[in-house]
Amino acid sequence: xxKDYIIDIQHLSKSFGGVKVLDDxxxxxxxxxxxxxxGPSGCGKTTLLRQIAGFIAPDEGxxxxxxxxxxxxxxxxxxxxxxxxxxxxxxxxxxxxxIAFGLKLQKVPPKETEVRVKxxxxxxxxxxYEDRSVDSLSGGQQQRVxxxxxxVNYPKVLLxxxxxxxxxxKMRKDMQMELKEIHxxxxxxxxxxxxxxxxxxxxxxxxxxxxxxxxxxxxxPTDIYNEPCNSFVADFxxxxxxxxxxxxxxRKVEFMGHEFDCVDEGxxxxxxxxxxxxxxDVYIMNHxxxxxxxxxxxxxxxxxxxxxxxVETDTGYELMVQDYNAxxxxxxxxxxxxxxxxxxxxKERTCNTFKARVSDAxxxxxxxxxxxxxxxxxxxxxxxxxxxxxxxxxxxxDHQDDGRLAGEVHFLLYKGDHYHLTILTDDGxxxxxxxxxxxxxxxxxxxxxxFGAIKLSRSNG
Amino acid sequence: MVxxxxxxxxxxxxxxxxxxxxxxxxxxxxxxxxxxxxxxxNITRFFTDSDSxxxxxxxxxxxxxxxxICILLGYPAAWILSNRKLNRSAVTVMxxxxxxxxxxxxxxxxxxxxxNMLGFTLGKGTLLFGMVYDYIPFMIYPIxxxxxxxxxxxxxxxxxxxxxxxxVFWKVTVPLSMPGxxxxxxxxxxxxxxxxxxxxxxxxxxIKLFGTIIQENINSSMWNYGAAxxxxxxxxxxxxxxxxxxxxxxxxxxxx
Amino acid sequence: MKKVxxxxxxxxxxxxxxxxxxxxxxxxxxxxxxxxxxTGFSTKLYANLFxxxxxxxxxxxxxxINTILIALIAAAVSTLLGTVAAIGIxxxxxxxxxxxxxxxxxxxxxxxxxTGVSLFLLFVFLKVSQGYATVVxxxxxxxxxxVVLSVLPKLSQMNPNxxxxxxxxxxxxxxALWKxxxxxxxxxxxxxxxxxxxxxxxxFAVTFFTRGTIGLDTLSxxxxxxxxxxxxxxELRPLMTLIFLIVLILLxxxxxxxxxxxxKYSK
Numbered sequence: 010x011x012k013d014y015i016i017d018i019q020h021l022s023k024s025f026g027g028v029k030v031l032d033d034x035x036x037x038x039x040x041x042x043x044x045x046x047x048g049p050s051g052c053g054k055t056t057l058l059r060q061i062a063g064f065i066a067p068d069e070g071x072x073x074x075x076x077x078x079x080x081x082x083x084x085x086x087x088x089x090x091x092x093x094x095x096x097x098x099x100x101x102x103x104x105x106x107x108i109a110f111g112l113k114l115q116k117v118p119p120k121e122t123e124v125r126v127k128x129x130x131x132x133x134x135x136x137x138y139e140d141r142s143v144d145s146l147s148g149g150q151q152q153r154v155x156x157x158x159x160x161v162n163y164p165k166v167l168l169x170x171x172x173x174x175x176x177x178x179k180m181r182k183d184m185q186m187e188l189k190e191i192h193x194x195x196x197x198x199x200x201x202x203x204x205x206x207x208x209x210x211x212x213x214x215x216x217x218x219x220x221x222x223x224x225x226x227x228x229x230p231t232d233i234y235n236e237p238c239n240s241f242v243a244d245f246x247x248x249x250x251x252x253x254x255x256x257x258x259x260r261k262v263e264f265m266g267h268e269f270d271c272v273d274e275g276x277x278x279x280x281x282x283x284x285x286x287x288x289x290d291v292y293i294m295n296h297x298x299x300x301x302x303x304x305x306x307x308x309x310x311x312x313x314x315x316x317x318x319x320v321e322t323d324t325g326y327e328l329m330v331q332d333y334n335a336x337x338x339x340x341x342x343x344x345x346x347x348x349x350x351x352x353x354x355x356k357e358r359t360c361n362t363f364k365a366r367v368s369d370a371x372x373x374x375x376x377x378x379x380x381x382x383x384x385x386x387x388x389x390x391x392x393x394x395x396x397x398x399x400x401x402x403x404x405x406x407d408h409q410d411d412g413r414l415a416g417e418v419h420f421l422l423y424k425g426d427h428y429h430l431t432i433l434t435d436d437g438x439x440x441x442x443x444x445x446x447x448x449x450x451x452x453x454x455x456x457x458x459x460f461g462a463i464k465l466s467r468s469n470g
Numbered sequence: 471m472v473x474x475x476x477x478x479x480x481x482x483x484x485x486x487x488x489x490x491x492x493x494x495x496x497x498x499x500x501x502x503x504x505x506x507x508x509x510x511x512n513i514t515r516f517f518t519d520s521d522s523x524x525x526x527x528x529x530x531x532x533x534x535x536x537x538x539i540c541i542l543l544g545y546p547a548a549w550i551l552s553n554r555k556l557n558r559s560a561v562t563v564m565x566x567x568x569x570x571x572x573x574x575x576x577x578x579x580x581x582x583x584x585x586n587m588l589g590f591t592l593g594k595g596t597l598l599f600g601m602v603y604d605y606i607p608f609m610i611y612p613i614x615x616x617x618x619x620x621x622x623x624x625x626x627x628x629x630x631x632x633x634x635x636x637x638v639f640w641k642v643t644v645p646l647s648m649p650g651x652x653x654x655x656x657x658x659x660x661x662x663x664x665x666x667x668x669x670x671x672x673x674x675x676x677i678k679l680f681g682t683i684i685q686e687n688i689n690s691s692m693w694n695y696g697a698a699x700x701x702x703x704x705x706x707x708x709x710x711x712x713x714x715x716x717x718x719x720x721x722x723x724x725x726x
Numbered sequence: 727m728k729k730v731x732x733x734x735x736x737x738x739x740x741x742x743x744x745x746x747x748x749x750x751x752x753x754x755x756x757x758x759x760x761x762x763x764x765t766g767f768s769t770k771l772y773a774n775l776f777x778x779x780x781x782x783x784x785x786x787x788x789x790x791i792n793t794i795l796i797a798l799i800a801a802a803v804s805t806l807l808g809t810v811a812a813i814g815i816x817x818x819x820x821x822x823x824x825x826x827x828x829x830x831x832x833x834x835x836x837x838x839x840x841t842g843v844s845l846f847l848l849f850v851f852l853k854v855s856q857g858y859a860t861v862v863x864x865x866x867x868x869x870x871x872x873v874v875l876s877v878l879p880k881l882s883q884m885n886p887n888x889x890x891x892x893x894x895x896x897x898x899x900x901x902a903l904w905k906x907x908x909x910x911x912x913x914x915x916x917x918x919x920x921x922x923x924x925x926x927x928x929x930f931a932v933t934f935f936t937r938g939t940i941g942l943d944t945l946s947x948x949x950x951x952x953x954x955x956x957x958x959x960x961e962l963r964p965l966m967t968l969i970f971l972i973v974l975i976l977l978x979x980x981x982x983x984x985x986x987x988x989x990k991y992s993k
Contacts, residue, residue, distance in 0.1 A: 475817040475818045478811050478826055481826075481870070488848070488866075489844075489867060491848060493844050495848055547736060556733070565740055568973065568974060571924050571977065572928070572969070575930050575950060576969070580746035580749060583749070583750070586762070587749070587761065664840065666839065681839050684839060697847060703837070703839075707837070
């Protein structure tokens with residue numbers, strides 16, 4: 010079965026200096042497919058690509074190429090080629106010699122080399138440039154030479170590391186189309202790394218969304234856009250409003266204080282969930298007939314094709330809405346969301362869970378600090394417990410020194426009426442916080458947990 | 471408001487007076503006789519005097535040999551120093567560069583005394599050996615510098631295209647480090663030709679290099695002939711710098 | 727294996743490079759007048775050096791003082807001239823900038839002997855009597871280009887808007903220069919100063935040609951004359967050892983400073 014896959018990655022892990030950059034990565038690539046590794050900077054996507062190319066050895070796991078493990082093979086023996094982010098064209102060679110570099114090393118006869126190089130030059134529309142020095146080329150031209158230099162070797166897989174990141178917007182759009190065309194013509198498998206979700210949606214057959222070293226979701230662009238599996242994917246790809254909700258029963262979900270019909274089943278009854286609503290899926294009208302709930306327009310901005318509005322619902326939530334018609338700020342509107350357009354997702358967690366250890370009758374050790382709290386009766390010193398802290402019971406302070414712990418705002422999500430923040434502590438732990446205060450990504454904060462907010466229970470093994 | 475670019479004016483004037491004018495004076499004196507009349511005799515004297523010509527030829531020979539030995543010994547050292555897998559110590563790098571900052575005369579004297587104690591006959595062998603001692607840091611440093619600045623993605627790209635580490639070294643690393651080698655050559659070759667004192671100490675006055683005869687002529691008030699010899703040296707500098715393609719300043723820029 | 731070979735090669739080269747210096751350092755701790763014969767451990771040469779109690783007495787002491795004074799003056803003037811020049815060159819464009827950079831390169835490419843002879847001819851031509859002043863001027867000539875090259879990178883690393891921001895916030899050009907520009911350039915100026923100082927200390931050839939006939943000696947010219955007389959003054963051994971140590975310490979200081987600024991910029 011696995012033989013149908015040109016690349017099969019199994020249980021790949023990698024740490025740098027104790028920090029896990031990739032954690033148990035599993036995915037496969039079909040022959041001729043265009044696969045994109047998508048994620049924010051620092052998510053591990055480039056590390057993954059460099060492991061496939063052979064520049065970094067994995068700590069654990071296998072990389073199979075046509076069923077054979079290649080993780081022990083040096084890069085120069087792998088039948089894969091890379092287009093580097095900054096092109097890495099050899100400045101001491103001209104365009105022709107750059108492209109012919111790999112063929113000369115393989116001792117391809119000069120005549121064949123010439124034919125293949127010329128063919129590649131033609132494909133990337135650089136026919137008259139063979140004698141030019143690479144320093145005299147524009148960014149886009151260098152990009153084409155880099156692609157030609159890799160493809161002329163007919164690699165089994167072409168690896169592209171953010172190849173368009175250095176180009177300006179217009180050039181990027183043109184090159185996207187050209188890349189797609191080259192992929193179609195050559196029939197070679199592409200593995201493409203980018204942080205640009207639009208680029209990923211445009212180019213790929215399959216998208217692998219990565220965050221913090223873990224695969225979040227694998228799917229076609231439409232799947233990923235329409236059915237994000239968690240709030241990270243929903244937030245990262247396209248515009249969306251993500252809200253806390255409760256699955257009442259199959260096909261019925263409650264959020265923003267209203268009950269909606271939906272198409273999701275199998276969550277159970279009265280289960281907390283995350284709900285994603287895309288702004289273009291909210292119907293907005295200037296009357297209440299036929300609407301599910303009402304709201305008041307707070308702002309309206311023209312975005313070229315559509316208007317983008319923020320509407321405060323009757324229950325006090327803020328919802329992003331896109332429509333071809335403008336609605337004046339201050340006007341009362343009716344709103345409607347159709348069952349098909351409501352995407353319900355499992356919550357990854359409903360509160361913070363930490364490991365705790367009893368230090369005495371009134372104190373525990375948790376997150377590397379001592380905390381005063383009510384220790385359940387019958388617990389002795391040294392007992393391992395599980396501590397739970399609600400998201401809204403964690404306090405954030407302006408100065409790192411003021412808190413018991415110090416950290417940085419790592420990720421933030423607006424949930425309609427509050428912010429849901431992921432805080433990365435200086436010790437490397439994650440703490441999730443619900444707050445109404447406004448923070449930005451990268452803010453340094455002090456963290457404290459109030460007395461009485463820590464709920465302790467016996468660990469279940 | 472005064473334009474900021476005019477701030478280069480004082481330095482420009484200074485440089486004209488203390489750099490350009492003196493160099494022009496070398497040319498002027500080279501083509502004058504003692505009484506201040508134009509003459510070519512200083513130049514023709516050099517080309518007809520077999521002693522001067524021999525010294526000149528020997529200087530070029532010693533300088534070429536010295537440069538070659540410095541490249542052969544220095545390149546591997548620079549490469550090892552710049553390779554993160556082989557050397558992570560900044561102190562080792564510094565130890566290689568430090569002799570550049572110690573008075574060459576002192577180091578030469580120390581070297582000559584050491585040779586004496588070890589019982590070597592001072593002559594061409596010790597001259598070359600001592601010259602390599604004196605100048606190898608000037609070869610290692612610019613090569614090391616350029617290798618350190620080299621983007622590792624070039625080597626990776628070559629490897630990706632099928633080059634073994636050995637091929638990566640010869641096809642990418644060496645060609646890309648040529649500007650460093652060239653500035654090393656500039657920093658070793660010309661100073662070797664032009665040294666005086668050093669060659670005298672290392673050979674116990676047995677061997678004179680071109681620099682020594684310039685100095686002797688100037689010191690014995692034969693300014694015009696001395697200037698003519700300096701002029702010939704200037705021409706050689708011009709030629710070698712043209713080869714060096716102006717990269718020297720770049721490599722020297724990060725001297726410390 | 728490869729690593730062991732590489733290390734062995736480096737240490738072999740270092741041993742060769744440092745053998746003469748170590749040799750001198752070892753024999754600075756014995757009284758013998760002839761280098762290479764060990765007559766027992768003694769610090770007498772060091773004592774002589776500091777009390778001037780040696781043959782030829784004060785000549786060596788005054789040579790050392792001259793060397794340091796000349797180096798200090800030359801380095802200070804070069805730093806000032808070079809910094810002003812660097813700011814000017816940074817703001818020049820096109821052909822003018824290229825010309826200035828070319829001019830700046832000439833003294834660095836020229837071998838010492840050319841610089842020395844050409845300046846000697848200049849002073850002869852202008853009929854300036856040679857001595858202290860001409861030596862200092864000559865040293866400024868070959869030191870300043872290094873200051874310029876130390877300061878220029880700091881100017882291009884600098885955000886060009888900060889000077890304008892200072893003006894925008896109400897600073898006069900002079901204030902903006904002093905409060906904003908100079909602090910930004912200071913690391914380059916300090917490196918330039920130290921570079922100029924050591925270049926001046928090291929110099930032999932240029933001093934030799936520009937010192938005239940008044941009997942002015944720096945350490946280099948003293949050593950040269952001394953060695954030509956045959957036999958090194960024994961007190962030069964501890965002196966060389968001390969200079970060696972001072973240079974080592976200076977280089978470590980510069981390196982540490984550089985690491986610090988690197989860290990600052992990478993943050």
